[in-house]
Amino acid sequence: MTVFFRFLTILRVFLRYRLDELIPKQHLPLRARLLLLPCSLFPASSLSRGERLRRACEELGPIFVKFGQLLSTRPDLVATDIVMELNYLQDRVAPFDSQEFRRIVESALGASVDDIFSEYDQEPLASASVAQVHTATLKNGKAVVIKAVRPNIENIIAQDVALLLKLAHLLQKYSDDGRRLRPVEIVEDYRNTIFDELNLQKEAANASQLRRNFANSTLLYVPEVYWEYTRSNVMVMERIYGIPVTDVAALKAQNTNMKKLAERGVEIFFTQVFDHNFFHADMHPGNIFVSKVNPELPQYMAVDMAIVGSLTREDQYYLARNLLAMFRRDYRQVAELHVQSGWVPAHVRVDEFEAAIRTVCEPIFEKPLKDISFGHVLLNLFRTARRFDMEVQPQLVLLQKTLLNIEGLGRQLYPDLDLWTTAHPFLERWLKKRFHPKTLWGELKRYGPEWMEKFPLIPQLIFNGLEQLQNVGQLAPELHKTAQQLQKRSNRSTGRYWLGGAVVAVALTLAHPAVFGAIKIYLASLNATSILVLTIGFGLAAVLIKKS
Structure with missing residues (x-):
């Protein structure tokens, strides 16, 4: 009701x-x-x-x-x-009562604002959809901002989300497009995201992580959190002094290098997504400022880290390879990667999907950002997705939202920005670094103890598999189906399946050529780290077998 x-x-x-x-x-x-x-x-x-x-x-x-x-x-x-x-x-939503704000802060911190702060501004500095911000000065002289969650907001959000869920269930039940778009999963993910935004301790933890990721960086500055004055509904943070990123007139007045500013925005985005795998997912202009120091090499300043995102290693890998393949206009590889990642059903004809992707992507290359509407590109991709039963990936929704914000911001700052030229070298470097021996050695050192715990089990598992060879011919069709399922699932949790997959691969290779295709499907889904693990595992297994 x-x-x-x-x-x-x-x-x-x-x-x-x-x-x-x-x-x-x-x-x-x-x-x-x-x-x-x-x-x-x-x-x-x-x-x-x-x-x-x-x-x-x-x-x-x-x-x-x-x-x-x-x-x-x-x-x-x-x-x-x-x-x-x-x-x-962005930051000028109608504020709530200042006395109510003060009451919330004093109740959360257990003391009067006069006892905590030497100065406290009764008028809000900014007011947003979820929280309100006032300025203050700590007793030690540090300028800070106080952020408090709006009162009784949980009930309104809960009602809206409940309504959205009902609509999503109806859409999913009665519409073919609804089932493909998976609206229920998207709304549930958004519910978790929006309620996380109400927990300022979580936002403070996100801010601390992001600050640590960009420590000593000239790209992005994240203000310091004062944990002793932070609670679930109140947060105190260092005050920053910058120019709002939307104030283009002020940026140009201080001779800001607008081209460099736009390029650095793209670099920050790709650094967060691929190098750190921890990205600010609410980068609307109200949360972004530009430092007044060194306008020729401008530095961004970010606030409001309530919503952050990350991807699985497999999604990172497929996303990077997809983007690079698009930059190279290798539409065949784009189509194949969509199938390998499980984003598109395995029954889709790759050549037809390739032709559809070419039709959407070819017009956008070698154009400045002002001549490209990613909104229109997304609409065309949506139509393409309908033809090929491509499902919405809930884990990528936050990333897609962030991309929309980045595009809008870049369009305002420097419309002639060539997004492709800026992003292409970064992705090339990231993929090379991912497969560099130093990176693989780091992976081995990080996960080595866990792997060593499992290595002693390999010989027994192999022997158990060999004992079942006499039945493998009967099981070939089922194993082929299982291998296809493993391919899709391993994109989400490769580490969980590599050991069982290795045993199946050895047993079936020796037993029945009819299942070689299934093995090939499974092996194609493994990344370089998993292959390295398999190689080491079989080597140690051979040594143990020989010694026994």
């Missing part, structure tokens, strides 16, 4: 601000136009369309505010007047 009332609230706000007028009805099917027809019975709003959308998002709460924030970074898809209004959602 609560979800139903929330739905009525959303409908009331929709009608109050006549958001139906923002929908281009000429592109809608007749049924949808008939459904919107009763909206015309309500009085028109005197506000501009951008202000109506912005106020509706504010009134409906955090999830809708974040949607508005994302739209504000896409001037290629959204009209300029709407973007200008939605920019207010």
